[in-house]
Amino acid sequence: MDRRKFIKNSAVVAGTAAVATITDFPYFFVKKFAKAAAGDTIKVGILHSLSGTIAIIERSLHNAELLAIDEINAAGGVMGKMIEPVIEDTQSMVQVFADKAKKLILEDKVVAVLGCYTSASRQSVLPVFEQYNNVLLYPTLYEAQECSKNCFYTGCVPNQQLDDFVPWLIENVGPKFYMIGSNYIYPKETNREVKALLKAHGGIDVGEEYAPLGHTEFSTNINKIVAKKPDVVFSDLVGDSVIAFYKQFAGFGLTADDIIIATPITTEQETLAMGPENGIGHLTSFNYFQSVDTPENKKFVTAFKAKYGKNEVTNAVMEAAYFQTFMLAQALEKTQSTDADALIFEGLPGQEYQAPGGLVKIDEKNHHTWLWPKIGRANEEGQFDIIWERDDWVRPDPWVDLLYPNKDCDFTNPGVLERLKSDSKDRSGTLEKIS
Amino acid sequence: MESIITQFINGFSIVAILMLAAVGLAIIFGVAGVINMAHGEFIMVGAYTAAVVGQLGGNTFIAIPVAFIVLALLGLIVERGIIQWIYDRPLDTILATWGVGIILQVAIKLIFGAQHYYVGAPKILHGGFPTIGLLPFPWYRLFLIILAIVIMVITYLIMFKTDLGLKVRAVRRNRTMSGCLGIDTAKVDMMVFAFGSGLAGVAGAALAPIKSVSTTMGFPYAVDSFMVLVLGGVGSLWGVVAGSGLIGEAETILSFIYNNVIGKLLVFIFIVLAIRVFPKGLFGYQERT
Numbered sequence: 001m002d003r004r005k006f007i008k009n010s011a012v013v014a015g016t017a018a019v020a021t022i023t024d025f026p027y028f029f030v031k032k033f034a035k036a037a038a039g040d041t042i043k044v045g046i047l048h049s050l051s052g053t054i055a056i057i058e059r060s061l062h063n064a065e066l067l068a069i070d071e072i073n074a075a076g077g078v079m080g081k082m083i084e085p086v087i088e089d090t091q092s093m094v095q096v097f098a099d100k101a102k103k104l105i106l107e108d109k110v111v112a113v114l115g116c117y118t119s120a121s122r123q124s125v126l127p128v129f130e131q132y133n134n135v136l137l138y139p140t141l142y143e144a145q146e147c148s149k150n151c152f153y154t155g156c157v158p159n160q161q162l163d164d165f166v167p168w169l170i171e172n173v174g175p176k177f178y179m180i181g182s183n184y185i186y187p188k189e190t191n192r193e194v195k196a197l198l199k200a201h202g203g204i205d206v207g208e209e210y211a212p213l214g215h216t217e218f219s220t221n222i223n224k225i226v227a228k229k230p231d232v233v234f235s236d237l238v239g240d241s242v243i244a245f246y247k248q249f250a251g252f253g254l255t256a257d258d259i260i261i262a263t264p265i266t267t268e269q270e271t272l273a274m275g276p277e278n279g280i281g282h283l284t285s286f287n288y289f290q291s292v293d294t295p296e297n298k299k300f301v302t303a304f305k306a307k308y309g310k311n312e313v314t315n316a317v318m319e320a321a322y323f324q325t326f327m328l329a330q331a332l333e334k335t336q337s338t339d340a341d342a343l344i345f346e347g348l349p350g351q352e353y354q355a356p357g358g359l360v361k362i363d364e365k366n367h368h369t370w371l372w373p374k375i376g377r378a379n380e381e382g383q384f385d386i387i388w389e390r391d392d393w394v395r396p397d398p399w400v401d402l403l404y405p406n407k408d409c410d411f412t413n414p415g416v417l418e419r420l421k422s423d424s425k426d427r428s429g430t431l432e433k434i435s
Numbered sequence: 436m437e438s439i440i441t442q443f444i445n446g447f448s449i450v451a452i453l454m455l456a457a458v459g460l461a462i463i464f465g466v467a468g469v470i471n472m473a474h475g476e477f478i479m480v481g482a483y484t485a486a487v488v489g490q491l492g493g494n495t496f497i498a499i500p501v502a503f504i505v506l507a508l509l510g511l512i513v514e515r516g517i518i519q520w521i522y523d524r525p526l527d528t529i530l531a532t533w534g535v536g537i538i539l540q541v542a543i544k545l546i547f548g549a550q551h552y553y554v555g556a557p558k559i560l561h562g563g564f565p566t567i568g569l570l571p572f573p574w575y576r577l578f579l580i581i582l583a584i585v586i587m588v589i590t591y592l593i594m595f596k597t598d599l600g601l602k603v604r605a606v607r608r609n610r611t612m613s614g615c616l617g618i619d620t621a622k623v624d625m626m627v628f629a630f631g632s633g634l635a636g637v638a639g640a641a642l643a644p645i646k647s648v649s650t651t652m653g654f655p656y657a658v659d660s661f662m663v664l665v666l667g668g669v670g671s672l673w674g675v676v677a678g679s680g681l682i683g684e685a686e687t688i689l690s691f692i693y694n695n696v697i698g699k700l701l702v703f704i705f706i707v708l709a710i711r712v713f714p715k716g717l718f719g720y721q722e723r724t
Binding site for chain 1: 438441442445448449452548550551552553555556562563568569570571573575576644645646647648649651652654655687690691694695696698699
């Protein structure tokens with residue numbers, strides 16, 4: 001398709017979609033386009049930054065998704081067709097995400113898109129997916145408090161990382177918590193919930209502190225922490241700060257036997273970069289670690305290393321990127337249709353898959369994913385020994401009950417859908433639980 | 436009270452880190468008159484040099500001189516390749532060095548990838564010695580304090596006890612007159628740029644074991660270094676000492692009493708007020724024109 005034709009076509013489709021939204025005209029024009037596009041392959045968009053500041057993380061997700069597509073195609077593809085990945089590089093720039101998402105939907109006519117990493121990028125593409133009625137599968141753990149009909153969230157939400165972790169720490173390590181985080185929304189929201197959990201389970205909040213993003217001098221904070229004598233330092237520091245904090249903590253002669261660092265953020269990548277000797281004994285809560293002992297994970301890790309190199313490490317976000325691709329394939333197989341509404345209302349909700357970290361399921365109501373919380377303790381190789389594992393999967397709750405008792409999404413309830421349509425701008429607004 | 440004293444002692448290590456980071460920038464700015472926006476990236480390249488030396492089996496003691504040489508050469512290339520043509524256009528040197536910084540970031544990312552690199556402290560500097568505070572004082576931080584003092588002394592000796600230093604000071608005071616008296620000012624600029632860049636490399640290699648090593652690590656150091664210069668006064672070694680000392684201790688104590696964010700905020704306000712009273716910085720000198 002040449003450039004001019006593309007612009008013309010996009011204009012037509014955009015126009016149709018605009019008419020459709022304004023007059024509530026049926027979507028059949030758009031649907032026809034989608035059907036016409038389905039040729040001999042099924043096109044799936046891969047929307048990640050392969051260049052720029054966060055490329056290294058997003059490339060690992062892109063790799064996990066391509067590995068899954070390889071495996072699906074090797075097993076015969078879906079609906080008798082091969083999956084064809086359409087890869088777009090979003091260059092680590094938020095504004096590029098929306099353009100590339102539009103291109104994938106309108107020009108390539110993909111049935112769904114696997115992509116995004118940061119919350120900012122997800123939020124910038126959601127309006128596009130809602131406007132053109134396409135499907136986004138998003139693999140990152142995030143602060144939740146969001147729902148979209150067109151988005152399926154396969155990473156952890158706070159209740160899955162904290163609800164078991166904090167009470168476990170209070171019982172097994174000690175009640176006194178000192179919270180330290182980077183100064184932005186995710187750590188602040190996370191700590192709000194940690195504090196609520198402390199209150200509910202008899203923990204004591206002895207301090208709470210935020211460092212500017214990118215801060216790497218923690219001697220002062222460490223002195224303060226020691227003066228308060230906590231049992232647990234709950235860290236939601238991110239990026240460069242994580243590594244500097246663990247290194248300096250160990251530099252002051254503190255080990256996990258003195259004060260334990262507990263976190264929902266530090267993965268295998270960080271423990272290797274800080275030097276495993278600086279991370280030994282500290283705890284991380286996640287639904288997946290590379291050390292998970294399941295046949296599915298052995299296969300995943302082996303296949304990943306075989307394809308991308310023996311020094312590669314896998315982590316929870318990569319696992320989500322991997323299994324969400326299989327879920328999409330299963331959903332397409334189930335509905336035998338490339339229609340977005342079929343995927344959104346029949347294919348993906350309730351879809352289950354035996355993932356490397358355990359059996360996972362997409363929640364019918366809120367489009368997030370049921371996962372198995374685990375606690376890992378960093379060992380001398382920089383890997384995590386799983387010291388606790390929940391014997392049941394945990395329902396995702398985008399609005400944690402402790403803080404927002406009556407709030408949730410429900411896409412199975414027609415009343416809610418109507419309201420969604422009417423105020424699709426305000427996704428993060430209030431969708432009261434109707435039951 | 437005990438904690439505050441601990442904090443005060445701890446502050447020396449932060450002062451040392453600031454001094455190490457700022458001295459290279461101060462020399463280049465003070466003598467050659469170039470605001471080196473790539474200073475943070477020079478520190479970053481120094482840290483990556485330490486990472487490479489570490490992978491090859493060397494430790495920090497080897498990495499520091501290696502980083503000095505690597506960065507001095509890099510500084511030389513930048514000076515000869517770009518800066519020498521635009522000395523008389525200060526605004527363009529800002530843009531040009533900024534560009535150099537971006538190029539370095541991208542180049543390092545291409546070579547090493549964007550993940551964090553691991554640099555450990557030498558075995559001999561693990562652990563710490565007891566102080567009156569609750570925590571032992573890490574040997575590595577003591578090493579940083581000593582290193583900062585050594586670097587300042589060496590720089591002082593070069594500036595005030597050698598022939599080259601005499602020329603540098605002459606050029607700094609009055610470039611035209613120095614030229615007329617037969618000093619090769621272009622050569623002085625070149626040497627100064629290379630020396631200052633080398634010191635940035637030393638800072639990067641020395642800080643890598645307690646900080647994180649990534650392509651974006653340079654920027655905060657550049658900001659801190661500029662603050663030190665603005666407060667202390669441009670082109671004076673005593674300015675670097677005074678600026679680092681005040682900012683380091685103030686930030687440590689204030690961060691301890693309040694928190695990091697407020698600590699930084701108060702220090703910035705203090706710097707703004709200080710510039711109002713001392714426009715040239717605490718140790719700035721009047722230029723003879």
